[in-house]
Every structure is written in C-alpha cells, then in structure tokens.
Amino acid sequence: MTTIAFIGLGIMGEPMAGHLIDGGHDLIAVNRSQGAVERLVDRGARAGHVAAAVAEAEVVITMLPDSPDVEAVAVGGDGIYANAKPGTLHIDCSSIRPDVSRRLAEDGAQRELRVIDAPVSGGQAGAVEATLSIMVGGADADVEEARPLLEAMGSTVVHVGPAGAGQTVKAANQLIVAGHLELLAEAIVFLEAHGVDLEAAVKVLGGGLAGSAVLDRKAAGMLTRTFDPGFRIDLHHKDLGIVTSAARDAGVAIPLGAHVAQLVGALRAQGHGGLDHSALLLLVEHLSTPPKDA
Amino acid sequence: MTTIAFIGLGIMGEPMAGHLIDGGHDLIAVNRSQGAVERLVDRGARAGHVAAAVAEAEVVITMLPDSPDVEAVAVGGDGIYANAKPGTLHIDCSSIRPDVSRRLAEDGAQRELRVIDAPVSGGQAGAVEATLSIMVGGADADVEEARPLLEAMGSTVVHVGPAGAGQTVKAANQLIVAGHLELLAEAIVFLEAHGVDLEAAVKVLGGGLAGSAVLDRKAAGMLTRTFDPGFRIDLHHKDLGIVTSAARDAGVAIPLGAHVAQLVGALRAQGHGGLDHSALLLLVEHLSTPPKDA
Amino acid sequence: MTTIAFIGLGIMGEPMAGHLIDGGHDLIAVNRSQGAVERLVDRGARAGHVAAAVAEAEVVITMLPDSPDVEAVAVGGDGIYANAKPGTLHIDCSSIRPDVSRRLAEDGAQRELRVIDAPVSGGQAGAVEATLSIMVGGADADVEEARPLLEAMGSTVVHVGPAGAGQTVKAANQLIVAGHLELLAEAIVFLEAHGVDLEAAVKVLGGGLAGSAVLDRKAAGMLTRTFDPGFRIDLHHKDLGIVTSAARDAGVAIPLGAHVAQLVGALRAQGHGGLDHSALLLLVEHLSTPPKDA
Amino acid sequence: MTTIAFIGLGIMGEPMAGHLIDGGHDLIAVNRSQGAVERLVDRGARAGHVAAAVAEAEVVITMLPDSPDVEAVAVGGDGIYANAKPGTLHIDCSSIRPDVSRRLAEDGAQRELRVIDAPVSGGQAGAVEATLSIMVGGADADVEEARPLLEAMGSTVVHVGPAGAGQTVKAANQLIVAGHLELLAEAIVFLEAHGVDLEAAVKVLGGGLAGSAVLDRKAAGMLTRTFDPGFRIDLHHKDLGIVTSAARDAGVAIPLGAHVAQLVGALRAQGHGGLDHSALLLLVEHLSTPPKDA
Structure with missing residues (x-):
C-alpha cells in the first residue's frame, strides 16, 4: 500500500484514481471542484489540498490540462516541490511540452525529488477500463518503482527513454492520431460522393493495410455524425501545438503533421472545439461539394 | 470446377492464379513473359493466348498494371470482349480508374458479358498467403457468382456497390495507406531526433489509438531502413493520381491526400520509384536536420 | 487589312474583337448568343457562322472556355480545320491544356494550317483596355505574322516557345496568381485579427519585397469584401486542374500549387464559384476565429 | 541634430547608421565586433558601449537578429532601460515577436521611456540605398518624432498601429515573401520541365497579374542558380516561426503560410541556411524529376 496524492480529477483523472483505490492504495484526492473528490471519498479515498497532501505522500500523481497548470502546481509557492519530502516520486500523467517535463525533472532533482513523465493515450474509455497506453520517460529505477501503479491504470506501460521522452x-x-482521423474523414466523404456502400467499405478497408484503431473506433461515429467526446478538438489542438513546436525546435520536417494542425485549428476556429476530434469530418464535408442526390 | 482464363501473372497475379489451381479449377494462364506461365503449368494450368483462352472460358480474370492495359486487353481487336462467349463473367482485379471500370461494365453489357471490378489490397504477401482484402463492384448476382473464386484468393471479400465501386x-x-505511411515516417524521424527508445515507442504507439496495420507491418522496416518492395512507390504514385483525379471530379476536398500525393511524387522524382512505399521515411529524413550525434 | 473570323465573344472575347475592328480589320463575328455579335456589327464587323466564316478568313481567332470547346470547334465536322483554306493561321487565345494545344498544332499541320496558342492574362479589364499579357507558343514565322493582331489586343506579347508553350x-x-491571392488573404486575416491599421499595412507591404500586382489590384476589394468578378473561381479552378495535371505528368513538385488548388476547389464547393478569385479571403476567414471585438 | 545610440551594426545596421551620420546626426556606434564601428567612426560617428551610449542619447536604435537579443540589451542589467534617461525614445528596427515588442513597450513605459517597433523590409540593398520599407508600431507622437530618422533610412515609412503592430x-x-518565392520556384521548375523559353516566360509573367517584386528581383538569380544573400534562409526561417506562432495564438488559418514554413525549414535542414531565400528553387528541383534532356 502506497500513500498517493492524486492531483487533477477530470474525466480522465477520476477513473484513473479510482483504479488505484481499487488496488488498495491510500489515495488523497486533490481537485479544484469537489464533485469528483466526494465520489472518490465514497470509494475509500481521503480528501486533501496540495501542500498537505504532497507532504504526506510517497507518490504524487498529476493529471492536469496543460503545461502551465503542471508548472504552477509543481513549482509554485504552495506547490508540490516546495512541500514534498525528499525522495518523493512525482508521476506526471498530463500531456505537456517535453521541454517542460525535462525542466521539471531538473527542478525536482534539485530538491531531491524524483520526477517521471507518464502521459497516457486511450481517452476516457481507456481510463475507465484501465486499458490506457502509458509512455514513460525517466530514470530506470523510478520508472520501475512506478510501474505497478501505472499498470493499475493502463494495459500498455512502456519506458521509452529519459525525462521528457514520454511526452515526446x-x-x-x-x-x-490527428492524421489518421483526417485521412479517414477524407476517405469517407470521397466514398459518399461516389455512392459507395459505406458500411461495406469501412469493413473492407479495416481488413487490409488501411486498417487502424482510428477506423475501428471512430468510423461508426463519423458515418452517423455522432461527435460526442471522447477527446475534444480543443485538447488535440493544444497537443498539435506541442508537436509542431517540438518538431521545429528539432529541425524535423512534419509536412502532413503541420497540415493537419492547421485543419484542427480551423475546425476549432469554426466553434467546434468541444466536439470529439473525429469531427474533422465536418470540416472535410464543409470544404466539399454535397453529393448531387443529397 | 470452372474454366478460368487468367490474364496478367506478375508478382501478384501468379500466386493468385496458383490458389485457383489449388482450388481445383481449370486455369488457362495468359501472360506476356512465359516464366510465370510455365511455373503455373507445372502446377496444373494450361498455357494460352488471350483470344483463344477467353473464347473457351466461363470466367476471365485480369490482373494488370494500369487503366490503359486493361482497356487494351478488354476492348482491343483481339481482346476479351471481341472473343468471349455471351454470358462470360469478367472479373477485373487490377487497380484502375473507377470511370474506366464503369465504362468497361457498359461495354461488356453491350456484348452480353458481365463485368465486375474486384481490386485487391494486401500486397505480395497477401497474394501469396491468400489473405487479400478484395473490394468488389458490380451487380449482386455477378458478385455472388464470383465470390467463391475471390475467397480462394483473399480472406476479406466485400461487395461495396455497383460497377466502379470496388475501384473507388x-x-x-x-x-x-499513403497518409499512414507518411505520418509514421514523420513520427519516427521526430522521435529519433529526440533520442527516444524507438522500439519501445513503436510498441506503445501500436497499443493505442495510433495503432495501425501500417505500423504493425512497416515500422520495423523503417527503423532498419529496409525498403524492399512490398508495394512500389511507382505503383502507389499511379494510384494517388487516380484518387486525386476522382476527388477533383467529385468536388471532394482531400487536403492531406493531395499533400501526400505530392510527397510520393517527390520521392519518385528522386529516383526511388522502385522502393517500397515505406521509403517515404527517406524523404522525411532528407527534409530534416540530422540529429546532433548522428 | 486582314479578314479575321473571331469565334467566342464572351466578356473577354468581345472587347478583344472590338480592338481588331478598331484596327481596321475585316472581322467576322461568330458566337452562340447573338448579343455580342450585334454589338460588334454595330462597330463594323460582319456576322457569321463557323464553317463559312473560316472558309473566307485569312486568320481564325478562338477565345473559348475550355479544352473540349476548342477541340469541338477546331476538329469537329463543321469546324475550323475541315473548312479553312490551306495556309490559314489559327490563333487560339483560349486557356486550355498544353497537350491539347500541341495536338491541335499537329492536326492543323496535317491540313496545311498553321496553329499557334496565345492565351492571355489580365482579365476583363485588360481585355477592355488592350493591356493583356499574351504568351505565345508556335513557329517563329507564324508568331511574327500574328504579332500585329496580338499587339492590338495586349500590351505585352511574348513568344515563349513552340506549340503549347503559351499554355504552359x-x-x-x-x-x-492563385498562390498570391491566397497568401494575401492569409496576411489580411492575420493582420485584422491583430488590430493593425489595414490600409496602412497594405501600403507598406506594397512598397517592399511583398509587393505584387495582386496586392495592387485585389487588396482593396478584399478589405471591403467586394468580390464581383473579375476572374471567376470556377475558371481558376479549371486552370488549376490544368496546372496540377501538367505538373504531375512532368514529375514536377508543386507543393504550394497543389495546396492552393485544394483551397480554390473548396471555395468552389462552398458555392462561391461565381465570385472573383480574390474571394479566397472568405475561405481563410471561414477557417479562422473571428477577432474578439468583431 | 539628434544624439543617437545605434546598437547592432550588421549588414543591415551599418548602412542604416551611415545614412543617419550623413543626415548630420551625432551617432554613437555600438556593436560587438568593431570593424563596423571603425568604419562608421571614419564617417563621423563616435564609438561607444551600451550603458554609456544610451545614457547620453536622445534616441536609441536597435537592429539585432532575434527576440532574445533585443530583450537582453533592452531589459538586461547593463541594458538600455536601466541606463537611458526618462523621455528617451527607443526605436527597435529588429524583426522580432510582436508579443515581445508589446512587452518591451510596457517595460519601457514603466521607466518613463518611449518605445516603438519599426522593423524594415528590403534587404541589404534597401538598407544601402535607403529604400527600405519601414512598418512602425507605437504611439502617434512617438512615431512622428521618429519619422525624420526613419525617412533617412527608408523610402516608405508607414505607421500601422500601436506597439507591436509594426512587427505584425x-x-x-x-x-x-516566402510564399511568393516558393511559387516562383515551382513555376520556374515547371516551365523548365516543359522546355519553355524561360527569359521570355519571366518577362510575360511579370507583365500581368502574376507580377511581383519577388519576380522582378529574384527570378534572374533563380534562372542562373545564383543564391548569394540577400536575405538568408536562416533568418527567414526564424521569421516564419514568428508568423506561425502568432497566427496560432490568434486562431488564424494560414494554410499556405504553414506549408511554406515547412519548406523553408526543410531547405535549412539540408544545410542551405546560409543561402539567399530564393534558394527555395533548389528544394523544388530536388523534389522534381530532372527534365529528360538535362
């Protein structure tokens, strides 16, 4: 049993924390709004606030929206690094900029804390079902210590390199994922315009080299124009800002990546930031001539 | 047992024809170069030439490189439609322009022939292992009649609409597929530039929403820069010409599709038309700064 | 004085023909709808029909919308090449596919006709003011013979190579031009979003390396959202189809060209085909977040 | 006569400072390397260092490579704002991020300094010939006070809005400019591949709606593959980073802008960062099939 301060209990963080409670851990739930905290307390957690919670914890887990959020709670005056005991392990499951993760690892080390980045993929469904893919950056020993906790939340936990590598x-x-969604959207609008049997087409596309998790999980929603998130365009837009900036810094050409970042930005600009990212279909439709018999 | 004239015995056509022989059919092998014909004769086929073979056949299968090749053998003076018996079923497994497939179906109908388009996906490996995905366009009765033959060559046979729909x-x-390859190439070069453990990264990417058949089958070759075809850039370039032209005719926006068509064209222009399409990695590398320690 | 059959009297062709009448030539006006013919007759032209007009003419000029239109009137049964006298000079001022121009030159040569391609740039205003730029492909002697007629219609007449070169x-x-319009549109929306003084900005942009004819002639209309053609999106879309196809055939990478072709196609798909091509601004706006105070 | 501290005497700054000396001003030349300082002293300037020079100056002009350079010299401990007298006017002619310019204006105001941004366009030639276009952001009175000095260095001086607007x-x-260069490069490679007379083609393109300052000044160098800067790819790459970031922050779609930023980045990655930006032609060639007879 590990004492864990879990900070950030949104639609992903809450079920992730729940799995740790189910795993028998002593979890202190920290969140701005208290609904999620209360639900977790009903399942056996304790409620807490940042400074006191991290002072008591062996492990601190953060699951926050963006780089500035993590920076504020980590290095801010009342934050994690000012209050945690030496030796505490900080697992940041947020998706943030790789350079920020590297800097946090350095800042933590100066205070004798250990910091690893462990962003997740798989969406709300993956969080609920504990089938997340988790990509982990950090020192070997720290990652191995974190592994049982991560495996309580995800089905694929892979150590991919030093601090920041998980974010990369x-x-x-x-x-x-953004590219796959856009390509599938283009293919569907193309097929519709030609009067093809779409369900049959999706089936056969999924059986060959065009097959993908995006097609398996998102094609049905595209065909019925059901775009409840899932993973919101707003968040994917944020993530693509991270990618394009990191690629630029590294001198890496990402022609399709930069292009799809523009398209996601355009969809968001049209007011669709709250829809699932599969709503890229709406943009493709919008840029295409309606089929004659529509 | 069906008497089948099989025209076009390249690296795909030869193993496809072999499965039909193994299935007990009376196969007449027709090809310009005779090596493949002789190998199939050794397995039980008869050798033939177009006019005589199609005159005798109940089913004619074509597996040729491009639209003009199929048009020449179908409607040319010594070709299929001038020589086949009324009622003969022509299954065109070539990947050609949808409008050409529709026209062939009309031309065939005028001569009381039945024509369906049944292009395949899965590459040489799929042809050899009879695991092709086959997308079929044509009349219901004709497709059902063809189904047992198609299922001898592929594991996924789906009727997707009227004549031309298979090609669409x-x-x-x-x-x-082109988009998935390019995105994977961009991701790999991006990860390499950041010093990430690539095998671990590919593993975790494959376990989540970024997973795809392209990642499963092509990432290993990309990591080792092994680009033996497989499916050649030259052919994929031809296919993307079909897509962009058909999208333009239908007024469908394919921003990423048009973009990757340019990239495939550029790779071909650099003299790499004979490599596997996963060689898009070379183009991305070429447009990127080498990592500092490389 | 030259006897000229002028075929195609649209918003460009009519004023072009008018300049030839003003130059003292014997002009036979040929057009499907008769309004333009009657107006030119009032200025001194004769009215005519294709077969009779070309039989009488020393020079035939065509100014038609697209490749099939020119092919029909040139090689059709009642067309130019079936009826013109040997030695007649055919000047095609239409904007069509370079390969079609080359073919027409060959077809004409077989009938002892001389054919040159002389597409124009400058729009309706250039046609009215006789300030068109005319790019001419064909044999030296034929181009020199045509030059006085072309100089009556345009201010820049340049011989750029053999048959088809004008079209290229x-x-x-x-x-x-399409790229310049799109870039200007992106710049204007970008500047508006930042609250810059747009008239001042356009002035300073026009004074430096960003200066262009597009900025001089189209920025004002963009700022006031005035998109009366001018040159219609529908026609520019047709022309970009010619460019992308010719670039593909030649193995030339046109990454920005292919991209802007998609954007023009998208604008047309949204129902704006009848607006001036500067309406690309609408598409950029549509893909962007409105400024906060808008 | 105004006492001016001029900081940053590179290939642009040195001739700009020279015009101010010629205009009769008391110029203190400040630069890391002393060659330019000595040449300006020979023309009548005084040599100086930042702190002492700005303490004495009525006007401080900076002409530095990038945002961090300007920030360091402006707000650093020994910098401009720590040493200038209240009321001093700081004219920043560097091309930097608009948000940095806005912040500097605020920082300066807190120390009772007046700050305007006045980036220039026109390259080394424009600096030498005093024909720069200068786009100025700041308060009306400050801009009017700066105008005589700016007009000594450029031929087009336009006040485009508040602080930061010049940078925008x-x-x-x-x-x-980047887009125009790339489009011209694509057009030239396209024309070469088709065997067109290039000098004639450039002439006729320049006479119509495709005409531009880029075509006038850069086509000749492209045709002869002469890529001496001029304006280096490295600097244009930096500037496009500013554009794409500012567009993203404002929610503005710049599809062609983002695309050409990738192409400029790729050219730089290939080791061509030191060439003139017209070297985009090399990238287009590199991505295209050489003409058959080349």
Whole structure:
C-alpha cells in the first residue's frame, strides 16, 4: 500500500484514481471542484489540498490540462516541490511540452525529488477500463518503482527513454492520431460522393493495410455524425501545438503533421472545439461539394 | 470446377492464379513473359493466348498494371470482349480508374458479358498467403457468382456497390495507406531526433489509438531502413493520381491526400520509384536536420 | 487589312474583337448568343457562322472556355480545320491544356494550317483596355505574322516557345496568381485579427519585397469584401486542374500549387464559384476565429 | 541634430547608421565586433558601449537578429532601460515577436521611456540605398518624432498601429515573401520541365497579374542558380516561426503560410541556411524529376 496524492480529477483523472483505490492504495484526492473528490471519498479515498497532501505522500500523481497548470502546481509557492519530502516520486500523467517535463525533472532533482513523465493515450474509455497506453520517460529505477501503479491504470506501460521522452512519444502519438482521423474523414466523404456502400467499405478497408484503431473506433461515429467526446478538438489542438513546436525546435520536417494542425485549428476556429476530434469530418464535408442526390 | 482464363501473372497475379489451381479449377494462364506461365503449368494450368483462352472460358480474370492495359486487353481487336462467349463473367482485379471500370461494365453489357471490378489490397504477401482484402463492384448476382473464386484468393471479400465501386474503395484505401505511411515516417524521424527508445515507442504507439496495420507491418522496416518492395512507390504514385483525379471530379476536398500525393511524387522524382512505399521515411529524413550525434 | 473570323465573344472575347475592328480589320463575328455579335456589327464587323466564316478568313481567332470547346470547334465536322483554306493561321487565345494545344498544332499541320496558342492574362479589364499579357507558343514565322493582331489586343506579347508553350506559361501564371491571392488573404486575416491599421499595412507591404500586382489590384476589394468578378473561381479552378495535371505528368513538385488548388476547389464547393478569385479571403476567414471585438 | 545610440551594426545596421551620420546626426556606434564601428567612426560617428551610449542619447536604435537579443540589451542589467534617461525614445528596427515588442513597450513605459517597433523590409540593398520599407508600431507622437530618422533610412515609412503592430505587419510581409518565392520556384521548375523559353516566360509573367517584386528581383538569380544573400534562409526561417506562432495564438488559418514554413525549414535542414531565400528553387528541383534532356 502506497500513500498517493492524486492531483487533477477530470474525466480522465477520476477513473484513473479510482483504479488505484481499487488496488488498495491510500489515495488523497486533490481537485479544484469537489464533485469528483466526494465520489472518490465514497470509494475509500481521503480528501486533501496540495501542500498537505504532497507532504504526506510517497507518490504524487498529476493529471492536469496543460503545461502551465503542471508548472504552477509543481513549482509554485504552495506547490508540490516546495512541500514534498525528499525522495518523493512525482508521476506526471498530463500531456505537456517535453521541454517542460525535462525542466521539471531538473527542478525536482534539485530538491531531491524524483520526477517521471507518464502521459497516457486511450481517452476516457481507456481510463475507465484501465486499458490506457502509458509512455514513460525517466530514470530506470523510478520508472520501475512506478510501474505497478501505472499498470493499475493502463494495459500498455512502456519506458521509452529519459525525462521528457514520454511526452515526446505522446506528441508523436497525437500527430499520428490527428492524421489518421483526417485521412479517414477524407476517405469517407470521397466514398459518399461516389455512392459507395459505406458500411461495406469501412469493413473492407479495416481488413487490409488501411486498417487502424482510428477506423475501428471512430468510423461508426463519423458515418452517423455522432461527435460526442471522447477527446475534444480543443485538447488535440493544444497537443498539435506541442508537436509542431517540438518538431521545429528539432529541425524535423512534419509536412502532413503541420497540415493537419492547421485543419484542427480551423475546425476549432469554426466553434467546434468541444466536439470529439473525429469531427474533422465536418470540416472535410464543409470544404466539399454535397453529393448531387443529397 | 470452372474454366478460368487468367490474364496478367506478375508478382501478384501468379500466386493468385496458383490458389485457383489449388482450388481445383481449370486455369488457362495468359501472360506476356512465359516464366510465370510455365511455373503455373507445372502446377496444373494450361498455357494460352488471350483470344483463344477467353473464347473457351466461363470466367476471365485480369490482373494488370494500369487503366490503359486493361482497356487494351478488354476492348482491343483481339481482346476479351471481341472473343468471349455471351454470358462470360469478367472479373477485373487490377487497380484502375473507377470511370474506366464503369465504362468497361457498359461495354461488356453491350456484348452480353458481365463485368465486375474486384481490386485487391494486401500486397505480395497477401497474394501469396491468400489473405487479400478484395473490394468488389458490380451487380449482386455477378458478385455472388464470383465470390467463391475471390475467397480462394483473399480472406476479406466485400461487395461495396455497383460497377466502379470496388475501384473507388481501393482508391480510398490507397489514400489512407499513403497518409499512414507518411505520418509514421514523420513520427519516427521526430522521435529519433529526440533520442527516444524507438522500439519501445513503436510498441506503445501500436497499443493505442495510433495503432495501425501500417505500423504493425512497416515500422520495423523503417527503423532498419529496409525498403524492399512490398508495394512500389511507382505503383502507389499511379494510384494517388487516380484518387486525386476522382476527388477533383467529385468536388471532394482531400487536403492531406493531395499533400501526400505530392510527397510520393517527390520521392519518385528522386529516383526511388522502385522502393517500397515505406521509403517515404527517406524523404522525411532528407527534409530534416540530422540529429546532433548522428 | 486582314479578314479575321473571331469565334467566342464572351466578356473577354468581345472587347478583344472590338480592338481588331478598331484596327481596321475585316472581322467576322461568330458566337452562340447573338448579343455580342450585334454589338460588334454595330462597330463594323460582319456576322457569321463557323464553317463559312473560316472558309473566307485569312486568320481564325478562338477565345473559348475550355479544352473540349476548342477541340469541338477546331476538329469537329463543321469546324475550323475541315473548312479553312490551306495556309490559314489559327490563333487560339483560349486557356486550355498544353497537350491539347500541341495536338491541335499537329492536326492543323496535317491540313496545311498553321496553329499557334496565345492565351492571355489580365482579365476583363485588360481585355477592355488592350493591356493583356499574351504568351505565345508556335513557329517563329507564324508568331511574327500574328504579332500585329496580338499587339492590338495586349500590351505585352511574348513568344515563349513552340506549340503549347503559351499554355504552359499561362498555367504557371495561374499557379502564381492563385498562390498570391491566397497568401494575401492569409496576411489580411492575420493582420485584422491583430488590430493593425489595414490600409496602412497594405501600403507598406506594397512598397517592399511583398509587393505584387495582386496586392495592387485585389487588396482593396478584399478589405471591403467586394468580390464581383473579375476572374471567376470556377475558371481558376479549371486552370488549376490544368496546372496540377501538367505538373504531375512532368514529375514536377508543386507543393504550394497543389495546396492552393485544394483551397480554390473548396471555395468552389462552398458555392462561391461565381465570385472573383480574390474571394479566397472568405475561405481563410471561414477557417479562422473571428477577432474578439468583431 | 539628434544624439543617437545605434546598437547592432550588421549588414543591415551599418548602412542604416551611415545614412543617419550623413543626415548630420551625432551617432554613437555600438556593436560587438568593431570593424563596423571603425568604419562608421571614419564617417563621423563616435564609438561607444551600451550603458554609456544610451545614457547620453536622445534616441536609441536597435537592429539585432532575434527576440532574445533585443530583450537582453533592452531589459538586461547593463541594458538600455536601466541606463537611458526618462523621455528617451527607443526605436527597435529588429524583426522580432510582436508579443515581445508589446512587452518591451510596457517595460519601457514603466521607466518613463518611449518605445516603438519599426522593423524594415528590403534587404541589404534597401538598407544601402535607403529604400527600405519601414512598418512602425507605437504611439502617434512617438512615431512622428521618429519619422525624420526613419525617412533617412527608408523610402516608405508607414505607421500601422500601436506597439507591436509594426512587427505584425513585418510578420505578414515575411509570410507573403516566402510564399511568393516558393511559387516562383515551382513555376520556374515547371516551365523548365516543359522546355519553355524561360527569359521570355519571366518577362510575360511579370507583365500581368502574376507580377511581383519577388519576380522582378529574384527570378534572374533563380534562372542562373545564383543564391548569394540577400536575405538568408536562416533568418527567414526564424521569421516564419514568428508568423506561425502568432497566427496560432490568434486562431488564424494560414494554410499556405504553414506549408511554406515547412519548406523553408526543410531547405535549412539540408544545410542551405546560409543561402539567399530564393534558394527555395533548389528544394523544388530536388523534389522534381530532372527534365529528360538535362
């Protein structure tokens, strides 16, 4: 049993924390709004606030929206690094900029804390079902110590390199996923315009080299124009900002990645930031001539 | 047992014809170069030439490189439609322009022939292992009659609509596959530039929403820069010409599709037309700064 | 004085023909709808029909919308090449596919006709003011013979190569113009979003390396959202189809050209095909977040 | 006569400072390397260092490579704002991020300094010939006070808005210029592949709606593959980073802008960062099939 301060209990964080409670851990739930905290307390957690919770914890887990949120709670005056005991392990499951993760690892080390980045992929469903893919950056020993906790929340936990490497892989993940969604959207609008049997087409596309997790999980929603998140365009837009910036810094050409980042930005600009990222279909439709018999 | 004239015995056609022989059919092998014909004769086929073979056949199967090749053998003076008996079923497994497939179906109908388009996906490996995905366009009765033969060559046989619909779905397939390859290439170069453990990264990417058949089958070759075809850039370039033209005619926006078509064209222009399409990695590398320690 | 059959009297062709009448030539006006014919007759032209007009003419000028239109009137049964006298000079001022122009030159030569391609740039205003740029492909002697007539219609007449070369240069022109319009649109929306003084900004942009004819002639209309053609999106879309196809055939990478072709296609798909091509601004706006105070 | 501290005497700054000396001003030359300082002293300037020079100056002009350089010299401990007298006017002619310019204006105001941004366009030639376009952001009175000095260095001086607006317009300028260069490069490679007379083609393109300052000044160098800067790819790459970031922050779609930023980045990655930005032609060639007879 580990005493864990879990900070950030949104639609992902809450079920992730729940799995740790189910795993028998002593979990202190920290969140701005208290609904999620109360639900977790009903399942056996304790409620807490940042400074006191991290002072008591062996492990601190953060699951927050963006780089500034993590920075504020980590290095801010009342934050994690000012209050945690030496030796505490900080597992940041947020998806943030790789350079920020590297800096946090350095800042933590100066205070004798150990910091690893462990962003997740798989969406709300993956969080609920504990089937997240988790890409972990940090020192070997720290990652191994964190592994049982991560495996309580995800089905694929892979150590991909030093501090920041988890975020880099997450960034690559988001590049690929955005591209796959856009390509599927283009293919569907193309097929519709030609009067093809769409369900049959999706079936056969899924059986060959065009097959993908995006097609398996998102094609049905696209065909019925059901875009409840899932993973919101707003968040994917944020992530693609991370990718394009990191690629630029590294001198890496990402022609399709930069292009799809523009398209996601355009969809958001049209007011669709709250829809699931599969709503890229709406943008493709919008840029295409309606089929004659529509 | 059906008497089948099989025209076009390249690296795909030869193993496809072999499965039909193994299935007990009376196969007449027709090909310009005779090596493949002789190997199939050794397995039980008869050798033949177009006019005589199709005159005798109940089913004619074509597996040729491009639209003009199929048009020449179908409607040319010594070709299929001038020589086949009324009622003969022509199954065109080539990947060609949807409008050409529709026209062939009309031309065949005028001569009381039945024509369906049944392009395949899965590459040489799929042809050898009889695990092709086959997308079929044509009349219901004709497709059902063809189904046992198609199922001898592929594991996924789906009727997707009227004449030409098979080609349209194949075009969409090639759009998606080219995009997936390029995105994976961009992700790999991005990860390499950041010093990430690539094998671990590929593993975790494959376990989440970024997972795809392209990642499963092509990432290993990309990591080792092994680009033996497989499916050649030259052919994928041809296919993307079909997609972009058909999308333009239908007024469908394919921003990523048009973009990746340019990239495939550029790779070909650099003299890499004979490599596997996963060689898009070379183009991305070429456009990127080498990592500092490389 | 030259006897000229002028075929195609649209918003460009009518004023072009008018300049030839003003130059003292014997002009036979040929057009489907008769309004333009009657107006030119009032200025001194004769009215005519294709077969009879070309039989009498020393020079035939065509100014038609698209490749099939020119092919029909040139090689059709009642067309130019079936009825013109040997030695007649056919000047095609239409903007069509370079390969069609080359073919027409060959077809004409077989009938002892001389054919040159002389597409124009400058829009309706250039046609009215006789300030068109005319890019001419064909044999030296034929181009020199045509020059006085072309100089009556345009202020820049340049011989750019053999048959088809005029069309190739026109295609390049349309690639550049579409790109310049889109870039200006992006810049204007970008500046508006930042609250810059737009008239001042356009002035200073026009004074430096960003200066262009597009900025001089189209920025004012963009700022006031005035998109009366001018040159219609529908026609520019057609021209970009010519460019992308010719670039593909030649193995030339046109990454920005292919991209802007998609954007023009998208604008047309949204129902704006009848607006001036500067309406690309609408698409950029549509893909962007409105400024906060808008 | 105004006492001016001029900080940053590179290939642009040195001739700009020279015009101010010629205009009769008391110029204190400040630069890391002393060659330029000595040449200006020979023309009548005084040599100086930042702290002492700005303490004495009525006007401080900076012409530095990038945002961090300006920030360091402005707000650093020995910098401008710590040493200048209240009321001093700081004219920053560097091309930097608009948000940094806005912040500097605020920082300066807190120390009772007046700060305007006045980035320039026109390259080394424009600096030498005093024909720069200068886009100015700041308060009306400050801009009017600076105007005589700016008009000594440029031929077009336009006040485009409040602090930062000059940088925003410069960013838009760089977006347009990069796009024009790439489009011209695509057009030239396209025309070469088709065997067109290139000098004639450039002439006729320049006479119509495709005409531009880029074509006038850069086409000749492209045709002869002469890529001496001029304006280096490295700097244009930096500027496009400013544009794409500012567009993203404002929610503005810049599809062609983002695309050409990738292409400029790729050219730089290939080791061509030191060439003139017209070297985009090399990238287009590199991505294209060489003409058959080349």
